[in-house]
Each structure stands twice: as C-alpha cells, then as structure tokens.
Amino acid sequence: MSGSGHYAPDGSPVELYARLAAGDEPRIIHEAVAPGAALLELGCGAGRVTHRLLALGHAVVAVDNSPEMLEHVRGAETVLADITTLDLGRRFAGVVLASNLVNCVRGPERHAMLACCARHVTPDGVVLVQRLAPGRGLTIEEGAWTRGDARFQLTSLVRRGRVFAASMMVELGEKRWRHSFEAEMLDDEEMDAALEGAGLKRLGFLDEGRAWVKAGAA
DSSP states (O other): OOOOOOOTTTTTTTHHHHSSSTTTTHHHHHHOOTOOOOHHHHHHTTTTTTHHHTTTTOOOOESSSHHHHHHHOOOEEEEOOOOOOOOOOOOEEEEEOTTTTGGOOOHHHHHHHHHHHHHEEEEEEEEEEEEOOOOOOOGGGGOOOOETEEEEEEEEEEEETTEEEEOOOOEETEEEEEEEEEEEOOHHEEEHHHHHTTEEEEEESSTTSSOEEEEOOO
C-alpha cells in the first residue's frame, strides 16, 4: 500500500513524518543547552523532535512552512513561516536548525537560514545546526537503514561534484513513500564560512561524526 495524503513544500510526506520516531536529536539538543532553556526550532515538521524537547522541560517555539505539518504539533507555540524571512523580534537561548536544512543546494537560501538563526539567538546562546556528516560516503550499495519502525532505502543517486540528487523509499507498517531530494555536502571549512557569513562562529561539534555543529554569535 502506497502512502498518500499531504506533502510539505519540500516534498516531505506529512503522514510519514508525523509517525517517525525522534531518534537521537532531542538528546543531543538537550545536552547542548542549559536545563529548561527556551528553544526556537526552525523547520520543526510534524513535531518529531519538538515533542521530546517539551518532555525534557524546554519551552519550544516551533516554526514550519507547512500548515499540515504544524497541525500535528502539540504543546509548543507554533509559527507558520518560511525560515528565510522569519523575524519574531525576540531571541532564544537555543536556536535549532536540524534535518540537514543547511545542506540545501541554493547558497542564498542557506545564508538566509543561518542569518535567521543569528538574529534569533541571545548573545550568550547557541545555534545548533545539523548537517550531513562530511565524511559519510553516500551510496546506494550501503543498504537500508532504520529509524524506529521505519525502513529507509536509497533507490537512486546522481552526483554532480559536491551536489547530489537522490530518491529513497520509506516503509512504515503497511505503507510506503517515495521521497526525492537534493543536497550539497559541506566540509568543515565550508561550514565555517557559511556560519561566518551570517555573523556566527563555530564553537564545536556535538557528535563524533561532526554532523551536529554548535555555533554562537561572532
């Protein structure tokens, strides 16, 4: 049975992301900020991470550009907006840009998202950015991987230098979804340059694979 229903503007299936397990992201974010820190989560989707952060004691303002995604978010203040133009007029101890959004293939869009992080973080706060791990060799042959009960499998992959276009099949229960996306790999120097261009600086990494970058105001 194929999945159906609503899709976010980036092509993400809403039903799938409403059912996915949270993974390690909430723990990584929680351990990188002060207990109970107020968080701004950019690109929250259906609240997969949001709900766990709330359970860990954080007040969360959850932002997404899909009203169908936001309908699934409970317990957080929700904002329907594009990250690139968001300006809430307030700052947060922690700003989260997860889901590899920073790996978008359009440089101006990447800059606008990081600039959004910079204008919403307090002077002593942190920006937590999740990117595709720079040392990871993405191949179709690497096989399937799982998140909770969901099974992911790359079905096509085309590389153009540091940019790749891929399609994957996701199975969860009796349903299947196909999701296509493009991404640009960013090494440490390129990540640092992107941060600096938005008025941020890298403070460190939060995981061994360097997928999670901790930054602050420059």
